[in-house]
Amino acid sequence: MHEFHYDVVTIGGGPAGMAAALSAKDAGAKQVLIIERDRELGGILQQCIHNGFGLRRFDKELTGPGYAHRYIEMVKQAGIDVWLDSTVLSADPGGIITSVSPDKGMRVVTCAATVYSMGCRERTRGAIRIPGSRPAGVLTAGAAQRMVNMEGYSPGRNVVIVGSGDIGLIMARRMSLEGAHVKAVFEIMPYSNGLNRNIVQCLEDFDIPLHLSHSVVAVHGEDHVTGITVAKVDAKLNPIAGTEFDMDCDCLLLSVGLIPENELGRAHALEIDPVTGGAVVDQFRRTNMSGFFAAGNVLHVHDLVDWVSQEAEIAGRSAALHALGKLPKVNVFRSVAAGDGIRYVVPQKLSPPGGRPTVRFFMRATQPMGASVVQLHADGQIVWESNHPVVKPSEMIVADIPWKKIGAAREISFTVAPAPEEPESRDAPQAEEAL
Amino acid sequence: MLEASASDRLPTQADVVVIGGGVVGCAIARELSRYRLSVVVLERAPDVAMGTSKANSGILHAGFDAEPGTWKARLNVRGARLYREISEDLGIPRRRVGSLVVAQDADQLATLEELRLRGIENGLTGLALWGRDELLAHEPNLSPELVGALWAPMAAIVCPFTATFAFAENAIRNGARIVTECAVTGIEVVDNRVTAVKTSLGRIATSYVVNAAGVHSGEVALMAGDDSFTITPRRGEYVLFDHSVGDLVRSVVFPTPTKLSKGILVAPTVHGNVFIGPNASDIEDLEDHETTRHGFAEIISGARRVVPNLPLGNAITEFAGIRAVAGKDFVIGLSPVTGGLVHAAGIQSPGLTAAPAIAETIVEYLGEAGLKLVPNPAFTPINPVRPKFVDMSIGERARLIAADPLYGRIICRCESITEGEIVAAIQAPCGARTMDGVKRRVRAGMGRCQGGFCGPRVTAIIARELGVAVTEVCKDSAGSWLYLPRSETVSAEPNHA
Numbered sequence: 052m053h054e055f056h057y058d059v060v061t062i063g064g065g066p067a068g069m070a071a072a073l074s075a076k077d078a079g080a081k082q083v084l085i086i087e088r089d090r091e092l093g094g095i096l097q098q099c100i101h102n103g104f105g106l107r108r109f110d111k112e113l114t115g116p117g118y119a120h121r122y123i124e125m126v127k128q129a130g131i132d133v134w135l136d137s138t139v140l141s142a143d144p145g146g147i148i149t150s151v152s153p154d155k156g157m158r159v160v161t162c163a164a165t166v167y168s169m170g171c172r173e174r175t176r177g178a179i180r181i182p183g184s185r186p187a188g189v190l191t192a193g194a195a196q197r198m199v200n201m202e203g204y205s206p207g208r209n210v211v212i213v214g215s216g217d218i219g220l221i222m223a224r225r226m227s228l229e230g231a232h233v234k235a236v237f238e239i240m241p242y243s244n245g246l247n248r249n250i251v252q253c254l255e256d257f258d259i260p261l262h263l264s265h266s267v268v269a270v271h272g273e274d275h276v277t278g279i280t281v282a283k284v285d286a287k288l289n290p291i292a293g294t295e296f297d298m299d300c301d302c303l304l305l306s307v308g309l310i311p312e313n314e315l316g317r318a319h320a321l322e323i324d325p326v327t328g329g330a331v332v333d334q335f336r337r338t339n340m341s342g343f344f345a346a347g348n349v350l351h352v353h354d355l356v357d358w359v360s361q362e363a364e365i366a367g368r369s370a371a372l373h374a375l376g377k378l379p380k381v382n383v384f385r386s387v388a389a390g391d392g393i394r395y396v397v398p399q400k401l402s403p404p405g406g407r408p409t410v411r412f413f414m415r416a417t418q419p420m421g422a423s424v425v426q427l428h429a430d431g432q433i434v435w436e437s438n439h440p441v442v443k444p445s446e447m448i449v450a451d452i453p454w455k456k457i458g459a460a461r462e463i464s465f466t467v468a469p470a471p472e473e474p475e476s477r478d479a480p481q482a483e484e485a486l
Numbered sequence: 487m488l489e490a491s492a493s494d495r496l497p498t499q500a501d502v503v504v505i506g507g508g509v510v511g512c513a514i515a516r517e518l519s520r521y522r523l524s525v526v527v528l529e530r531a532p533d534v535a536m537g538t539s540k541a542n543s544g545i546l547h548a549g550f551d552a553e554p555g556t557w558k559a560r561l562n563v564r565g566a567r568l569y570r571e572i573s574e575d576l577g578i579p580r581r582r583v584g585s586l587v588v589a590q591d592a593d594q595l596a597t598l599e600e601l602r603l604r605g606i607e608n609g610l611t612g613l614a615l616w617g618r619d620e621l622l623a624h625e626p627n628l629s630p631e632l633v634g635a636l637w638a639p640m641a642a643i644v645c646p647f648t649a650t651f652a653f654a655e656n657a658i659r660n661g662a663r664i665v666t667e668c669a670v671t672g673i674e675v676v677d678n679r680v681t682a683v684k685t686s687l688g689r690i691a692t693s694y695v696v697n698a699a700g701v702h703s704g705e706v707a708l709m710a711g712d713d714s715f716t717i718t719p720r721r722g723e724y725v726l727f728d729h730s731v732g733d734l735v736r737s738v739v740f741p742t743p744t745k746l747s748k749g750i751l752v753a754p755t756v757h758g759n760v761f762i763g764p765n766a767s768d769i770e771d772l773e774d775h776e777t778t779r780h781g782f783a784e785i786i787s788g789a790r791r792v793v794p795n796l797p798l799g800n801a802i803t804e805f806a807g808i809r810a811v812a813g814k815d816f817v818i819g820l821s822p823v824t825g826g827l828v829h830a831a832g833i834q835s836p837g838l839t840a841a842p843a844i845a846e847t848i849v850e851y852l853g854e855a856g857l858k859l860v861p862n863p864a865f866t867p868i869n870p871v872r873p874k875f876v877d878m879s880i881g882e883r884a885r886l887i888a889a890d891p892l893y894g895r896i897i898c899r900c901e902s903i904t905e906g907e908i909v910a911a912i913q914a915p916c917g918a919r920t921m922d923g924v925k926r927r928v929r930a931g932m933g934r935c936q937g938g939f940c941g942p943r944v945t946a947i948i949a950r951e952l953g954v955a956v957t958e959v960c961k962d963s964a965g966s967w968l969y970l971p972r973s974e975t976v977s978a979e980p981n982h983a
C-alpha cells in the first residue's frame with residue numbers, strides 16, 4: 052500500500068473541487084490533490100451540453116463542458132495533482148483519506164485540510180412515494196441526461212416530466228430536440244422550481260405545457276411504463292378526488308430535487324443542516340470537523356455554477372490557510388438564522404471576521420414573492436436591507452454584508468417580506484469577492 | 487434478449503421437472519441434486535426470484551404463530567434450523583437479530599402468553615415475556631405506550647434474493663438445469679399419470695413434476711386436471727428506508743397479531759436497511775404489484791403505533807409482494823388426482839423460512855411416488871465465496887485489485903459495489919442478465935440513489951459482458967427495455983425493436 056501526503060485534498064473534481072483546489076494553490080498550499088471518481092474532471096458539467104454557464108464567472112455563455120474545460124486547463128497549469136477513476140471510500144478525522152482505483156489500487160492520503168466537494172444526487176421516485184407499478188422507463192432526469200448526452204441513447208419517445216427542477220426543464224428541451232414528444236411537465240407546487248430562463252427557453256419555446264399543483268398518483272405498465280394518472284392537488288398537496296386524468300407515455304423523467312451527497316461526513320460527526328442537507332459552516336466554509344471544509348452542491352444545492360466556483364474559492368483558500376496554520380481557531384460561533392420568508396442561509400454561523408470588509412451570504416426564499424425586501428436583523432435592529440423586483444425559491448439570493456453592519460450583534464437573522472409601496476434601495480449586493 | 491436456439495436450452499427429457507424458480511423451486515432443485523437425477527427448473531421470467539421470493543420481509547420466523555401440527559408450523563421450525571448450516575455453506579447473508587411481538591394493553595399481553603405456549607408446543611425454547619422497561623432498553627425508538635413484548639431470540643433475517651440465487655447456483659453446480667424465459671403452458675397426462683410438460687420453448691418428457699409456481703400454482707395444478715385447491719392472491723406493500731437510519735430497530739418488531747394478519751412490522755434487513763410493512767389486501771389479478779396511496783397510509787399509520795417517529799424522509803423505495811393463499815396451510819404433497827405430480831403450492835409466509843424443509847419433504851414424496859433416489863457422489867453442498875469489497879480489509883482489497891483491477895472501480899457509490907463484483911455476478915452459474923438481476927445479486931442500485939448514478943454504468947457493463955447492444959438490456963422482464971437508439975439511428979434502422 053502506498054501512502055501520500057498533501058496540504059489540501061478536494062474530494063470530487065467537479066466545478067467546486069477544481070475551484071477550491073485552484074484557490075488553495077493560490078493561497079499558498081504547496082501540494083494540492085483532486086480525487087475524482089470519473090474518468091475526467093468536470094463532474095456533472097460534462098453531461099450538461101446546453102448553454103448558460105459562466106455568465107458571471109467568465110462574462111460569457113458557455114456550455115457545461117466548455118466551463119469545465121476552462122477550469123481543467125487552469126488546474127493543469129497550476130500543477131495540481133489529479134487522481135481520476137478514483138473513488139474516496141472514507142475521509143477520517145485527522146485528514147486520512149482512503150481511495151481506490153483500478154490501476155493504482157488502494158491509496159491512503161494524509162492531508163492537513165480537506166474540501167468536501169462531492170456534489171449532490173437526485174431525489175428518486177421512492178423518496179416521494181409515487182404509487183403504482185414499477186416498470187422500466189421511470190428514471191431521474193439526470194440519469195437520462197447522461198444516457199442521451201454522453202452515451203448516445205434515448206430513454207423514450209413519449210415523455211412526461213415530473214417536477215420542474217432545472218434538470219427536468221433542460222431535459223424537456225433536450226428530448227424535444229431528440230425528436231421525442233414531451234407531453235407535459237407536472238409540478239406539485241403552485242410555482243416552478245426552475246430558473247425562469249429555463250421555463251421560457253425549454254418549455255414555452257417548445258410549446259410544452261407546465262401544469263402547476265399537479266401530482267402523479269399512479270404509474271402504469273407491467274414491463275415498461277405505459278402511462279400515468281395525474282391529479283390536481285389542494286393547498287396541503289393532497290390529490291383532489293375527481294380531478295384525476297390519465298396520460299400515455301413510454302418515459303417518465305423525475306426532476307424532484309437534489310440531495311447533497313454527504314455520506315463521507317455522516318460516517319463521522321459532521322454536523323448537517325436539516326434544511327440544506329449540507330454541512331453547517333462558517334464564513335470560511337469550515338465545518339464542525341477540524342480541517343474539513345465544504346463547497347458547491349455538497350454544501351447546498353446551487354442554481355448557477357458561477358456561485359459554486361465562487362463559494363469553492365472561499366473554501367479552498369480557507370483550507371490552504373488552515374494547512375499553513377494561518378486560519379484562526381475558534382470555539383465560539385454566532386449563528387445566523389433563517390427568519391420569516393427565508394428557507395435557509397449559508398453560512399449558518401459566523402466566526403470572527405477574517406480581514407475582508409464584507410461577508411457573503413447565500414439564501415433561498417420559502418415561496419415566490421413579487422417586489423420584496425430582504426433584511427438583516429442584528430439584535431432586533433434592521434441593519435441592512437435590499438430590494439428585489441421578484442424573489443423565488445429557485446433563484447438564490449446573494450447578499451454581501453459589510454462586517455461593520457453586523458458589529459458585535461449576537462442575534463443575527465435574515466428575513467424577506469413584500470416591499471412597502473415605494474422601495475428605496477440602500478445597499479445593493481456587490482459583485483466583489485467576499486469572505 | 488439474445489439467446490441460443492430454444493432446442494439448445496430445453497432438454498427433451500428429464501427425470502424431474504420443477505415448475506417455478508422461486509425460493510421454493512430452487513431449494514427443491516438443490517435438494518434433488520443430491521441424487522443422480524436429471525432435474526430441470528422451468529421459470530417463465532428472465533431470472534429466478536422474480537415472484538414472491540423477491541418481495542417479502544426476509545425474516546426467518548421463529549415459528550410460534552402457526553397452529554401446532556400444520557405444515558406451516560413444522561416446516562417453519564425445521565427450515566429455520568436448516569438455514570443455520572445452509573447459509574454458511576451457500577453464502578446467504580443471515581443475521582440472528584431476534585424478534586419481538588409488542589403489546590399495547592393487557593388483552594394483548596394475554597395473547598402474547600398464548601403465543602408463547604404455542605411456541606413451546608411447536609418445539610421452541612428460549613421464548614420470553616418482557617416488560618415495558620426491558621423492551622424499551624432493547625429498542626429505545628419504540629412507543630413508550632407499549633406495555634410488554636414476547637421475545638424470540640432465535641428469529642433471524644436473511645437476504646431473500648441471495649437465498650434463491652444461492653439454491654439455484656448450488657443446484658446448477660450439482661448438475662441441475664435452470665431454464666429461464668420458459669413458461670409452462672400445459673401438462674400431458676396419460677392414464678392419470680404425468681408424461682410430459684409443454685412449454686413456450688417446446689416439450690419435455692418426464693414422469694415427475696413438482697408444482698412450485700407460487701401464485702400460479704393453482705393454474706399449474708389445473709393443467710394436470712387437478713382442481714383440489716385454488717390460489718387467492720393477497721398483496722402486501724412495503725416502504726424501505728436507507729441504511730443511514732438502519733438503527734431505528736435492532737430486532738424484528740411485530741404488533742400483536744389479530745385474526746386477520748400479523749400486522750405491520752418494523753424490521754431491519756440483513757443489509758442494514760429498515761422497512762415497514764406489509765399490509766394485506768386481497769386482489770383480483772395474480773400479478774398486480776401496484777403500490778397504492780391508501781396502502782402507504784395504512785402501513786405508515788400501523789408502523790407509527792409501534793415506532794412513533796418514522797424517518798419518512800429517508801424512504802428509498804416502495805414495493806409490493808403477493809402472497810399465494812390456498813387456505814390456512816401450505817399445499818404440500820402428492821396430487822390427489824394426477825400421478826407423478828407433487829405440489830409445493832400456496833406457500834405463503836413463512837415460505838422463505840420453510841423452503842429448505844419444504845424441499846426435503848417434497849423429495850420424500852417423490853421417493854414415495856416411485857422416483858429412484860440414488861445419491862450423487864459428486865454432490866457438493868458448498869458454493870464458492872465471491873469477494874465482497876465492502877466487507878474486506880484494506881489489505882484484502884489491495885490484493886484483490888492487484889489480481890483483478892475491476893475490483894478497484896466503484897460502480898455503485900451508495901453500496902460501494904465494484905465493477906469486479908458486477909462482472910462476477912453476470913458470469914456466475916445462474917448469472918444476472920438484467921439490471922434488477924445485478925441489483926438483487928450484488929446490490930448495485932439498491933441504495934439511496936436507486937441506480938440514478940450507477941444505472942447507465944451497469945447497463946453498459948451488462949451489454950459488454952453478454953455481448954449485446956445497450957438497447958437490448960432490460961430492467962427485469964422481457965418487455966422492460968431501458969433505452970432506444972437515438973432518433974438519427976432510428977430513422978436509419980426503422981425495424982429495430
Ligand SMILES: Cc1cc2nc3c(=O)[nH]c(=O)nc-3n(C[C@H](O)[C@H](O)[C@H](O)COP(=O)(O)OP(=O)(O)OC[C@H]3O[C@@H](n4cnc5c(N)ncnc54)[C@H](O)[C@@H]3O)c2cc1C
Nearest residue numbers: 506508510530537538539543545670700722836837838839
Ligand atoms: C408480503 C410478504 C411477506 C412475506 N414475508 C416472509 C417472511 O418474512 N419470512 C418468510 O419465511 N416468508 C415470507 N413470505 C413468504 C415467502 O415470500 C414465500 O412463501 C416464498 O417466497 C414463496 O416462494 P415460491 O417459490 O413458492 O414462490 P415464487 O417466488 O412466487 O416463485 C414461483 C415462480 O414460479 C414461476 N411460474 C409460475 N407459473 C409458471 C409457469 N407456468 N411456467 C414457468 N414458471 C412459472 C413464477 O414466475 C415464479 O418465479 C412473505 C410473503 C409475502 C407476500
